[in-house]
Amino acid sequence: VEVSINQFGFPVSTAELRSSPLVIDLDNDGDQEIIIGDNNGFVHIYNSDGSEVQNATFPFDTGNQIWGSAAAADLDRDGYTDFVITSKSKHLYIFDQNGLKTDYNANKYLMGTPAIGNLDDDDDLEVVIGGYSSPSSSNPIFAINPDGSDVDGFPLILGEKTKAGPALVDYNGNGKDDIIIGTDDNNIYLIYDDGTTAPGFPYTTGDKMQAAPTVIDVDGEKIIFAGSNDNNLYAVNSNGSLRFSIQTGDKVQSSPSFLDYNGGQYIFFGSNDDMIYAVDIDGNTLNGWPLEVNGAIGGSVVFSDLDNDNNPEVVAATETGDILALHLDGSYVTYFPIANDFPSSGSPMVIDLDGDNDLEIMAGSGSNLFVADIKDPGNTDNYWNIYRGGINRRGINFVNGNCTDSLACNYDPNGQINNGSCIYKRENKDCSGNCIDGFSEDECGVCGGNGPEDGYDCNGDPFSNLINIFSDIYSISDIYPNPFNPLTTIKYGLTDYMPVKISVYDLSGRRIKILINDYQQPGYHSVVWDASSYPSGLYFIQIKTNKYGNTRKVLLIK
Numbered sequence: 001v002e003v004s005i006n007q008f009g010f011p012v013s014t015a016e017l018r019s020s021p022l023v024i025d026l027d028n029d030g031d032q033e034i035i036i037g038d039n040n041g042f043v044h045i046y047n048s049d050g051s052e053v054q055n056a057t058f059p060f061d062t063g064n065q066i067w068g069s070a071a072a073a074d075l076d077r078d079g080y081t082d083f084v085i086t087s088k089s090k091h092l093y094i095f096d097q098n099g100l101k102t103d104y105n106a107n108k109y110l111m112g113t114p115a116i117g118n119l120d121d122d123d124d125l126e127v128v129i130g131g132y133s134s135p136s137s138s139n140p141i142f143a144i145n146p147d148g149s150d151v152d153g154f155p156l157i158l159g160e161k162t163k164a165g166p167a168l169v170d171y172n173g174n175g176k177d178d179i180i181i182g183t184d185d186n187n188i189y190l191i192y193d194d195g196t197t198a199p200g201f202p203y204t205t206g207d208k209m210q211a212a213p214t215v216i217d218v219d220g221e222k223i224i225f226a227g228s229n230d231n232n233l234y235a236v237n238s239n240g241s242l243r244f245s246i247q248t249g250d251k252v253q254s255s256p257s258f259l260d261y262n263g264g265q266y267i268f269f270g271s272n273d274d275m276i277y278a279v280d281i282d283g284n285t286l287n288g289w290p291l292e293v294n295g296a297i298g299g300s301v302v303f304s305d306l307d308n309d310n311n312p313e314v315v316a317a318t319e320t321g322d323i324l325a326l327h328l329d330g331s332y333v334t335y336f337p338i339a340n341d342f343p344s345s346g347s348p349m350v351i352d353l354d355g356d357n358d359l360e361i362m363a364g365s366g367s368n369l370f371v372a373d374i375k376d377p378g379n380t381d382n383y384w385n386i387y388r389g390g391i392n393r394r395g396i397n398f399v400n401g402n403c404t405d406s407l408a409c410n411y412d413p414n415g416q417i418n419n420g421s422c423i424y425k426r427e428n429k430d431c432s433g434n435c436i437d438g439f440s441e442d443e444c445g446v447c448g449g450n451g452p453e454d455g456y457d458c459n460g461d462p463f464s465n466l467i468n469i470f471s472d473i474y475s476i477s478d479i480y481p482n483p484f485n486p487l488t489t490i491k492y493g494l495t496d497y498m499p500v501k502i503s504v505y506d507l508s509g510r511r512i513k514i515l516i517n518d519y520q521q522p523g524y525h526s527v528v529w530d531a532s533s534y535p536s537g538l539y540f541i542q543i544k545t546n547k548y549g550n551t552r553k554v555l556l557i558k
Contacts, residue, residue: 008373009049014369017369023386037068037069040065043066062089065088071388082096102147104142106129111164112162116128119143123540160185160187161183169215182228186230203242207229214397215395216265225269229252231248232248250271251271267279270299275297276301293324306378311327314327323348350383351380486556501517502515
């Protein structure tokens, strides 16, 4: 019997794919969709069986090549996921399940992957991307609202070309994201949300910076990692000083990735010298690395536990067409490397695409979208398993020493995440209580669930007076105090008996707490959020039913 490692319905023939796929449940039907942009300028959406979504909007013609990956988040906090993609047509596009929402004309080539974060005081998220046109002196950084308007103070004229996307991290603790970006003038910039350049920056390297930077935050200490065409990876401290550099044999055009393993944090990156490198946050080489592979690594390295042995595997794609899966000792996973017929310049991703509890490796190439089906059970819990570390493409990895979320982990304020004293739940949620492996949370808080049975609540109790038509007139009336530490009260009003869900989200769009998930009577209500176990920063409080949603910002200051 011939056994194929190809996922059913794949590979799919395409034009050249320079970027990494985006996988989200765009239409909230419980199934994943794959979103890609190709070198012919088209945005395509594929179902998990490889069939293409074809409707009045898609495939969507942007008019020129697409080099960057799509990014996604609920930008306007309406309860539906939006995705953003850029094009050499000089336009940035925002879509949701209903089609095109925003067409932003930047009048500059947009080559990189956009990042989504928070740069202002409203409840929406913003999109950040840099321009790449001549003359260099005219190139700005754009920060764009969901409706296509500019964030105050933007576009910000940088005067240097930016080919790759930015990273977004709050450096100065004001609850707003700051921008880290590399330029063709050999510089790494840290730019605060108000448009000023941070002291000590830019840091100047020996050649162009054409790979997206990433940032690791270890208990508040932030370190920038970025590759240069001068053959080096640079690690830069928050004050702009050089922490260390790693010299390779060729250009480093791979965006660095992070792996938390055995109590340590490791940075993996590829080089055009056909090597994959791995170092810790002090520049010390991981035993057995760098590892020579058959081809340059243009995209990023990603990680997952492919065989469910509680040890990570390293996944990469080469410009010779090989899909690699390696154990940390450098040996190959069974059946790997897999030879695709076409070269890959983007990053692969690892995800449970079809909900069968084993993982798929997906990568774009010069002429197809390739998906390999790993036959063994595996998981992506707490791994950097997709390009830029998340669908918002912010390029940030937070490492906290303690595991204190009693909802998702064994509560232990002194527990260490990597030494066994903190045990993650495996009920399709990560340590923060967020759905993993592509699952969506139903109205009862169950990842991958289908909600309560008709006529019953989430506890299995029957409703005798369920009202079938809910009013959509309700809102959060007040949150006080705001800013707060560590308690704040959310007041809200309901005009009818209805299902209410109040959730707390962090800046990355991850739900970290569910405050209310129940049916409630009409009238005024309140709930208190105790944020004692959460770090300082900006959070979003969302109230939602099946008819309407409303979101407010809160700032936790400790």
